[in-house]
Amino acid sequence: MRADPAGVLTGAHFLDGDFASGEGAMAAGCRFVAGYPITPSTEVVERIAHRFPSMGGTFIQMEDELASMAAVVGASWTGTKSMTVTSGPGFSLMMENIGLAAMMETPCVVVNVQRGGPSTGLPTMVGQADVMQARWGSHGDYEVIALCPQSPQEAFDLTIDAFNLSEVYRVPVLLMMDECVGHMTEKVVIPEADGIEVVPRQLTRKSPAEYLPYEVNGDPVSEFARAGDGYRFHTTGLTHDERGYPVMSSECQETCVRRLLDKILDHVDEIVRFEEEGLEEAEVVVVAFGITARVARMAIEMVRREGVKVGFLRLITLWPFPEKEIRRLAHRVQGFVVPEINYGQMVLEVERCAGGRAAAVSVPHGGGSVHDPTVIARAIREAAK
Amino acid sequence: MSLPANETGIPEHPSAPLLRMERIPHVWCPGCGIGTVVKCFSTALERSGLDLDKSSVVSGIGCSGRVAGYMRLDAFHTTHGRAIPFATGLKLGRPELQVTVISGDGDLVGIGGNHFIHAARRNIDLLVILINNFIYGMTGGQNAPTTPLGAKSSTMPFGNFEQPFTLPHLAASSGAPYVARWTCLHIRRLTWAIEEALERKGFRFIEVVAPCPTLYSRLNKLGTGLSEMRFYHDNAEIRHGADTRDLEVGFHKKIVCGKFVDEPRPTFLELKDQHYEEKLGEEYVPMPQEGGMIHA
Numbered sequence: 001m002r003a004d005p006a007g008v009l010t011g012a013h014f015l016d017g018d019f020a021s022g023e024g025a026m027a028a029g030c031r032f033v034a035g036y037p038i039t040p041s042t043e044v045v046e047r048i049a050h051r052f053p054s055m056g057g058t059f060i061q062m063e064d065e066l067a068s069m070a071a072v073v074g075a076s077w078t079g080t081k082s083m084t085v086t087s088g089p090g091f092s093l094m095m096e097n098i099g100l101a102a103m104m105e106t107p108c109v110v111v112n113v114q115r116g117g118p119s120t121g122l123p124t125m126v127g128q129a130d131v132m133q134a135r136w137g138s139h140g141d142y143e144v145i146a147l148c149p150q151s152p153q154e155a156f157d158l159t160i161d162a163f164n165l166s167e168v169y170r171v172p173v174l175l176m177m178d179e180c181v182g183h184m185t186e187k188v189v190i191p192e193a194d195g196i197e198v199v200p201r202q203l204t205r206k207s208p209a210e211y212l213p214y215e216v217n218g219d220p221v222s223e224f225a226r227a228g229d230g231y232r233f234h235t236t237g238l239t240h241d242e243r244g245y246p247v248m249s250s251e252c253q254e255t256c257v258r259r260l261l262d263k264i265l266d267h268v269d270e271i272v273r274f275e276e277e278g279l280e281e282a283e284v285v286v287v288a289f290g291i292t293a294r295v296a297r298m299a300i301e302m303v304r305r306e307g308v309k310v311g312f313l314r315l316i317t318l319w320p321f322p323e324k325e326i327r328r329l330a331h332r333v334q335g336f337v338v339p340e341i342n343y344g345q346m347v348l349e350v351e352r353c354a355g356g357r358a359a360a361v362s363v364p365h366g367g368g369s370v371h372d373p374t375v376i377a378r379a380i381r382e383a384a385k
Numbered sequence: 386m387s388l389p390a391n392e393t394g395i396p397e398h399p400s401a402p403l404l405r406m407e408r409i410p411h412v413w414c415p416g417c418g419i420g421t422v423v424k425c426f427s428t429a430l431e432r433s434g435l436d437l438d439k440s441s442v443v444s445g446i447g448c449s450g451r452v453a454g455y456m457r458l459d460a461f462h463t464t465h466g467r468a469i470p471f472a473t474g475l476k477l478g479r480p481e482l483q484v485t486v487i488s489g490d491g492d493l494v495g496i497g498g499n500h501f502i503h504a505a506r507r508n509i510d511l512l513v514i515l516i517n518n519f520i521y522g523m524t525g526g527q528n529a530p531t532t533p534l535g536a537k538s539s540t541m542p543f544g545n546f547e548q549p550f551t552l553p554h555l556a557a558s559s560g561a562p563y564v565a566r567w568t569c570l571h572i573r574r575l576t577w578a579i580e581e582a583l584e585r586k587g588f589r590f591i592e593v594v595a596p597c598p599t600l601y602s603r604l605n606k607l608g609t610g611l612s613e614m615r616f617y618h619d620n621a622e623i624r625h626g627a628d629t630r631d632l633e634v635g636f637h638k639k640i641v642c643g644k645f646v647d648e649p650r651p652t653f654l655e656l657k658d659q660h661y662e663e664k665l666g667e668e669y670v671p672m673p674q675e676g677g678m679i680h681a
Contacts, residue, residue, distance in 0.1 A: 004679055006670070031677025032478050034470075053661045056670040056677055058477045060653075063503040067470035070463065070500075074443070074474025077461070079678030082478065097471075100464050200679050226678065227459040227475060228482050230438035234405070234454060236462035245408060246454065246462075 003027050003196035006055040015188040017155040017181040021111055022047035023190060024159025025083050029198050030109070031057040032082040034071035036064055036090060039123045040179040041113035044085040065090035069097035069110070076106045077235070079201045079226035081163055083109040087179075088117045088130055091137070098172050099138030100237045102260060105214070105221060107166035107201070109159070111175040113182040114290075116341075116367030126179040127367035128290055129342035134174045135319050141257055143264035145271060146174040146319040148289045152186045158316070164199040165271065169263055170221040176318055178341065180291035180370060201226070208232060213244040216255070220263040264320060273316040274325065282311025284383045285329055286337045287350055289315040291370055296339055299376035308384045318346065326353035335359035335383040339376045341367050359383060400427035403437070405457050412451055416602075416610020418569035418595025419449055422516050423456070425572055426487065429579035440483045443472040445497060447523045448597075449489030449516040466497030469504045472511050479676035480654055483583070484510070490517040490531040494550055498530065505559035508587040510652045514579065515552060515590070518597035519634075526600030533636040537604045554629035556590040557646050563589035564629065564646035569596060570617040571642060578644065587652045594640055607637070 007026035015023065022044045025033070033052070035045040049059045062068040068084045075082040086094060091112045101108050114130050116122030134146040145165050149155040155177060162173040204211055204223035213233045215222045222242075225231035238246035239256050264271065278300075279285060288296040293314045300310050311333075315322065326336070326349075335358050338347035344362040351360035363379045365371050398404070404427065413419050430440065437458060444453035446465035453460040463471045468486045476484045486493070493515050494501050504511060520538055521527040528538040531552065532545040541547075553564045563585050567575040575593060582589040596602060596613035607613060617640065625643040632641050651659065654672075661669040 001679070029679045031672065032474065034474060053665055054668050054670055056672050058657070058672045058677070060473070060477060062470060062473075063499050066467060067473075067500050067503070070467035070470035071474030071477070073463075074461070074471035075478030076474070077459075078475060078478030078482070078676040080478040080672075080676045081678075082474065096464055097467060100467075198679070226479070226676070227441050228439045228479050228675075232438070232457050232459055234460045234462070236454065237464055238462065245405075 001198055001200050003193040003198045004029055005193035008193040008196060009190050010192050011190060013188045013190065014185055015152050016043065016183055016185045017149065017152040017177055018043035018113060018183065019047045020152040020156040020188045021159045021175065021177065023188070024156040025109065025163070026051060026055065026057070027190065027196055028081065028160040028163035029200070030081045030083050030163060031055070032072070032075040032080045033057070033059045033084065034062050034068040034075070035085050036062055036068050038087045038090045040115055040182050041085045041087045041111065044111055044113070065093035066096060069094040072108050073097055073101045073104065073106050076108045077227050079203065081201070083111065085111040087113050087115050088127070089120060091130055091133065095137040099140060099142065101172040102138065102142035102144065103237050104235045105170040105260070106172070107170050108172050109162045109166055109175065110172055111159070111177060114176060114178045122368050124179070125368040126291065126341055126370065128178050128292060128340050129345065129367060131176060131318055131342070132345045134176055142260045144171055144174055144319055145169065145264065145317065146176050148176045148315060148318050149181055150290055150293045150314065151181060152184060152188045155181060156188050156190065160196060160198070164197070167199040167201060169267070170224070171264065176290070178290045203229070212242045214240060214242045216242060216259070220267060268320045271317060272320055272322045274322050275314040275316060277312040279311035279313065279329065281309050283309040283334050284337060284380055285311045285313055285333050286339070286376070286380065287313045287315065287346070288339055289318060289346070292339050292341055295370045295373050296376055298373040299380060302373065302377045303380045308380060310380050310384070315346070321349050321353070323353045326350055327355070330354040330357040333358050335361055337361045337363060337376065337379045337383050339363035339365070339371050339379070341365045341370065400424055403427040403430060403457050405455050408455055411455055413448060414599040416596060416598035417448070418518065418593070418610070419452065419516055421569040421572060422487065422514060422593050422595065423452055425576040426485070426514065426579055429576050429583060432580055433583045435483050435583060439481055440485070441475055443468045443475065443484065443486050445488040445492035447489045447492050447521065449487065450492055452487040466492055466495070466500065468492065469497060469500040469511065469513065473504060473509050476510055477654070477672070480672055481674040485512040485514065487514045487516070490515060490519065491521045491529045494552065494555065495530045502555065502559040505556055505561040505588045505590070507653045508560060508562065508650060510586055510654060512582050512589045513591070515592050516595050517552065517592050518595045518601055520597055520601040522597050522600055526604055533634055535636040539604065549634070551629065551633045552592045553632050553645050557629040560588070561590045561646060562587045562648050562650050565644040566592040566594065566632065567642050568594040568617040568621055568640060570614050570621065585649065587650065594634070
C-alpha cells in the first residue's frame with residue numbers, strides 16, 4: 001500500500017543521515033519510538049520527537065536501552081509500527097530484547113549509528129565494528145536482517161525498506177548506519193506519499209477459535225493477531241509450539257528455532273541487496289559498506305588509472321550476506337579487498353565464502369576516522385599482483 | 386449455586402473461562418501463593434465489567450513470571466525484569482488496552498527495579514501486581530532485594546545482612562497513585578483491592594505477600610504453606626493509610642497490610658495529550674485509542 005501522507009515530508013531537503021533515517025521511519029508508518037539518548041544517534045529521535053505530535057505518534061524517552069527495546073517489542077504487538085535508535089553501548093543492552101523480538105517473531109526496527117568501540121570507545125567518532133554483533137549479538141540461534149546505508153538519501157530509503165522487511169519476515173531489522181553517514185549532511189529527496197511503497201501489518205482473518213499464533217502454514221511466517229482484538233493469544237520467549245505455549249523438548253526446539261532460521265535462509269535471494277560495478281572484467285574486487293564504500297571508490301579510481309582491473313561490490317544488506325555472489329566471483333578473481341572500520345569482521349565472511357579459491361585481504365581501521373584511500377589503493381595493487 | 390459441568394461431570398472451576406485450562410496442572414508447588422493471586426485477579430477482572438478482549442497481562446521471568454501463561458487473555462511472557470517496559474509499549478501502542486503486569490519480587494524490583502521506579506514516576510497506566518515471596522524461587526532460593534534481614538536464602542546461608550526494599554514505600558515515593566499490600570490469606574480483601582485498582586488509572590501497585598514452602602519456608606524452617614497462612618492470620622495487621630516508611634517486613638515479624646495510597650494524578654498519556662494540546666493546539670494529533678496501526 002501507499003504511505004500515509006501524514007508522515008511524509010515530501011520535497012528536496014538538506015538533511016544529515018540521522019534526520020533522514022527518522023524521516024524514513026515516519027514515512028514508513030512508524031508511530032511508536034522508545035529510545036535513550038546516545039551519541040551519535042540521538043538526532044534521529046530528536047527529529048521524531050519534534051514531528052510525531054502532528055501525526056499521532058508517541059515517542060517516549062525510556063530509562064535505558066533495555067527498556068527501550070522491550071517497549072518497542074510490546075508496542076509492535078498492538079500493530080503499531082515501532083522502532084528504537086542507539087549506538088554501540090546501547091546496542092549491547094538491546095541484545096536481550098532483540099532476542100525476544102526474534103523469538104516472538106515481532107516486526108520492529110533498530111537503528112544503530114555506529115561509533116568506535118569497545119565499551120564507551122569513541123562516542124563522537126566513526127566505527128563499523130558492530131557488524132558481527134548485529135549478526136550474533138543476542139544468545140542462541142536466530143536470523144536477522146541488517147541493512148547499511150552509504151548516504152543520507154539511503155538512510156531515508158533503507159529505513160523504509162527496514163520496516164517493510166520486518167513486516168514481511170516478522171523479524172527485527174537492524175539499520176547499521178555509521179557516525180559519518182549519520183552526521184553527514186546531503187541532499188535527500190523525499191517523494192510524494194503515493195510514490196512510497198509501504199508494507200502494512202497483515203492481520204489474520206481467522207476467527208479466534210481457529211487461530212494459532214505460530215501455526216506452520218507453508219508461508220515464511222505465521223499470521224499475526226494484535227493485542228486487543230479478542231484473540232487472547234499467548235506468546236513467550238520460551239521455546240514454544242504453534243499455540244505459543246512453552247514446550248521444553250528438543251523436538252519443539254528443532255521446530256521452533258528452525259523456523260526462525262529458515263524464514264530468512266529460504267528467502268536470501270529476495271532479501272540480499274548489493275551494488276556492483278565493473279565486476280565482469282575484474283581481477284580484484286573491493287567489498288565495502290557504509291561510509292567506507294565511498295572512500296573505497298576513490299581508491300578504485302586511483303588504481304584504475306594505473307590499469308588495474310578492479311571491480312566493486314557494495315554491500316547494502318550486511319545480513320544475510322551475499323554468499324552466492326562472493327562464491328561466484330571467487331571462481332574467477334584473484335582476490336577480494338575488504339576495507340572496513342574495524343579490525344577485520346566482514347572479511348571473515350568474504351574469506352569463508354571465497355573458500356580458498358581467491359584471497360581475502362583485510363584493510364583494517366580501528367575507527368575515529370575513515371580510511372586513507374591510498375592505503376586501500378595499495379592493498380588493491382598488492383592483491384592484483 | 387450450580388456450576389457448569391464439563392464433559393466429565395466435574396463442576397468447572399469458576400475461573401475456568403479466564404484460564405488456559407489445557408495448560409493445567411500448572412508449574413507451582415503445593416502450598417505456593419501464586420495460584421491464589423491468579424484466582425483473586427481472575428475474580429476481580431470478571432467483576433470489573435471490563436472488556437476482557439481488551440485486557441492484556443504481561444509477566445517477566447520466574448515462578449510468578451508464569452502467571453501470564455495461564456491467563457486466557459492476550460498474554461505476554463517476556464524477558465527477566467522487562468515486563469513493565471514491555472507493558473509500557475503495549476499500553477502506549479494501543480491506549481484503549483487495560484494492561485496488568487503480574488510478576489515476582491526478584492523480577493520487578495531486582496533486575497527490573499529501574500523500570501519499576503520510572504514507570505511509577507511517569508505514572509504509566511499499568512496495574513502492577515507484585516507477588517513477594519522474599520526469595521528467588523525458580524532458580525533455587527537465592528537472596529532477593531526483598532529478603533528480610535536475618536532470613537536465610539541459598540546465597541545467604543547464614544542469614545541476609547542486606548537491607549531489603551520496603552515495596553509500598555518504594556512505589557509511593559516513586560509517585561504511584563495507588564499502593565496497597567495484602568497477603569495470600571486475604572483473598573477477599575485482595576480481590577477487592579484488585580477490583581478497585583482496575584477502576585483507577587495510572588501506575589497502581591499491589592504487593593501480595595506469598596508463601597514459598599519449597600524454598601523460603603524450608604530454608605527458614607517455617608513449615609508448610611499452611612503454616613505460613615496461620616502466620617499471616619496471627620501476624621497481619623490491617624492499617625489503611627499507614628505511613629509507607631513504617632511498612633518494612635522483618636523476618637517472621639508482623640506484616641502491615643492495607644491501602645496506603647489512593648491519590649489520583651494525571652497519567653503519562655493524559656499529561657502528554659494535555660501538554661501538546663496546550664502547546665500545539667489543533668496541530669496536535671493524539672495516538673488513536675485503537676493504536677497507530679495502518680490497516681491492510
